[in-house]
Amino acid sequence: MTEGYVIEPIRKSRLSQKIVIQICDLIRNGQVLPGNRLPSERELAEKLQVSRASLREALSALEVSGLIETRHGGGTYVRDFYEFGVTSPLALVLSTSNEIIGDLWEVRLIFEPAVAARAAVRATAAEIETMHDILRQHSAYLDRIDGSDLLVDLDRTFHTTIARASRNQVSVRVLQLTNELLAESRRNYVSTPERRQLTYIRHTEIVTAIENRKPQVARDAMLAHLEEIERALLGEFVEEEPVIT
Incomplete structure (x- = not known):
């Protein structure tokens, strides 16, 4: 899933916030569209060079915001929020x-x-x-x-x-x-x-x-x-x- 993406490692503090920004950038730039599946947790953690604990914290924040959803046994997907107009998930993407x-x-x-x-x-x-x-x-x-x-x-x-x-x-x-x-x-x-x-x-x-x-x-x-x-x-x-x- 990450072939063709250039994901730079995150090295500084407040890792979970920076991970949120990275994922929002993926969505804002059109590299991952609403309805698309995100790379696996292991793959994302390796590409970002962060711990899986920090990644889980960021993914949890994104899920609470309504931007992504976890499907049991099926991975994590970007929600199709555009059909609802400008909502909090879209606000999160734009505000980063x-x-x-x-x-x-x-x-x-x-x-x-x-x-x-x-x-x-x-x-x-x-x-x-x-x-x-x-x-x-x-x-x-x-x-x-x-x-x-x-x-x-x-x-x-x-x-x-x-x-x-x-x-x-x-x-x-x-x-x-x-x-x-x-x-x-x-x-x-x-x-x-x-x-x-x-x-x-x-x-x-x-x-x-x-x-x-x-x-x-x-x-x-x-x-x-x-x-x-x-x-x-x-x-x-x-x-x-x-x-x-």
Whole structure:
């Protein structure tokens, strides 16, 4: 099964995560298609030069995500997730690509400041109160190192609330898609108290502008917020990962 694949050995730490990236690269590059059978566990471990324990950990994570499935007595297969549209398995494949992550942030930079400006004109009092409630929940985690998953959910709800307040359903759909694909990078971003505090400050500025009905201020605040996150996240992708060609 691996004839024609160039699979480079993995030598550094966090092996299971790097194995996940390798397998996602196989799928993203079209070398293994939905419905195809993966190489055997022994064959993959030899090609990657990793222990079978590390490989099993990675395969388990991929199976939990829904990207692959193990068939009793029949091996491991890539699930045919395309028929369901953009789902978590596809998000996992796309979110392991630094280039795609950069493209996704560019999309948000293009449209989300305009969405915030629209929300400053169209948001209801109830929607603004929802934004304040999210800020109150966020404030409880400013000086802590736990709660990253909760903060990612709060961030998703915050930006989705603004999109809904713009009264543009396409914006809501686009934001839901990018939120799903960028979830892991956002989780990494909110892992430090400094970044949590900065996000809280920027979110507060955005809500204040929307509440005061100042579209241009809301636009500028959202743009500044997204640019800060983009710079921080893309700056973390400085180490070249092994690739499959």
